[in-house]
Amino acid sequence: MNNNTIVKVLIVIIMILSTIIFWKDKSISSFKNIIDVVSHRVEEKEVIRKGITYEKVIAITFDDGPHPRFTPKVLDVLRENNAKATFFVLGKHAEWYSKTLLQVKEEGHEIGNHSYSHVDIKKSSEEVIKSEIEKTQDIIFKITGESPRLFRPPFGFYSEKLLNVLKESEYRIILWTETQDSLDWNHPGVDNIVMKILSNAQNGDIILLHDYAEGECEAIEALEIILPELKKRGFSFVTVSELLELDTQGD
Numbered sequence: 001m002n003n004n005t006i007v008k009v010l011i012v013i014i015m016i017l018s019t020i021i022f023w024k025d026k027s028i029s030s031f032k033n034i035i036d037v038v039s040h041r042v043e044e045k046e047v048i049r050k051g052i053t054y055e056k057v058i059a060i061t062f063d064d065g066p067h068p069r070f071t072p073k074v075l076d077v078l079r080e081n082n083a084k085a086t087f088f089v090l091g092k093h094a095e096w097y098s099k100t101l102l103q104v105k106e107e108g109h110e111i112g113n114h115s116y117s118h119v120d121i122k123k124s125s126e127e128v129i130k131s132e133i134e135k136t137q138d139i140i141f142k143i144t145g146e147s148p149r150l151f152r153p154p155f156g157f158y159s160e161k162l163l164n165v166l167k168e169s170e171y172r173i174i175l176w177t178e179t180q181d182s183l184d185w186n187h188p189g190v191d192n193i194v195m196k197i198l199s200n201a202q203n204g205d206i207i208l209l210h211d212y213a214e215g216e217c218e219a220i221e222a223l224e225i226i227l228p229e230l231k232k233r234g235f236s237f238v239t240v241s242e243l244l245e246l247d248t249q250g251d
């Protein structure tokens with residue numbers, strides 16, 4: 001094909017794509033929007049924010065640990081409520097606090113990768129992203145004997161580069177349900193964390209909390225209220241992998 005033909009083919013493809021998108025969503029009015037929507041849809045397929053909705057299950061997740069001061073207390077509350085959760089750990093914290101990480105694993109919770117140093121994916125090269133993920137994976141494997149299969153990008157940022165890095169791997173990219181971002185790292189107060197989570201709780205939610213944040217860890221006290229209440233409402237607590245497993249069974 002010469003260049004002219006290629007351009008013509010491209011134009012036809014774009015026209016077909018535009019027609020489909022206009023047909024599906026009449027509110028789209030510019031070419032830029034079309035491109036945004038296409039790329040948004042591609043990315044949305046790659047990241048997980050919620051699980052199945054036909055069963056009363058919820059996945060509770062904790063970011064930025066482990067930390068010897070807070071994580072064991074989180075584990076206590078989980079154990080008292082017979083709840084399994086997922087911990088997205090930083091490689092550097094896992095390295096510093098390996099005993100705490102091992103305790104997380106021994107109590108039956110899932111461990112996910114949250115990068116080594118809480119790197120900003122949007123500003124990082126593929127090489128940096130790759131090394132942040134692999135370094136953390138090696139540390140987790142050395143301590144627990146298991147490689148994580150879930151990656152949660154710091155700040156919930158993701159990019160084409162991240163998708164490229166993870167393309168050949170078994171990693172799934174896990175974010176959180178939009179209504180279940182507790183913002184606990186910002187110390188909104190235990191009552192606000194509890195209210196936000198309980199008033200929004202729905203089947204298949206992925207709740208975001210932190211077992212490490214600068215200052216106090218409000219998630220511990222909040223969990224003491226949230227878990228018994230959700231249990232009373234009939235929810236059970238699963239790891240993210242268990243939630244995804246239910247998803248495939250439902251297909």
Ligand SMILES: [Zn+2]
Pocket residue numbers: 063064114118154155
């Ligand atoms: Zn984080």
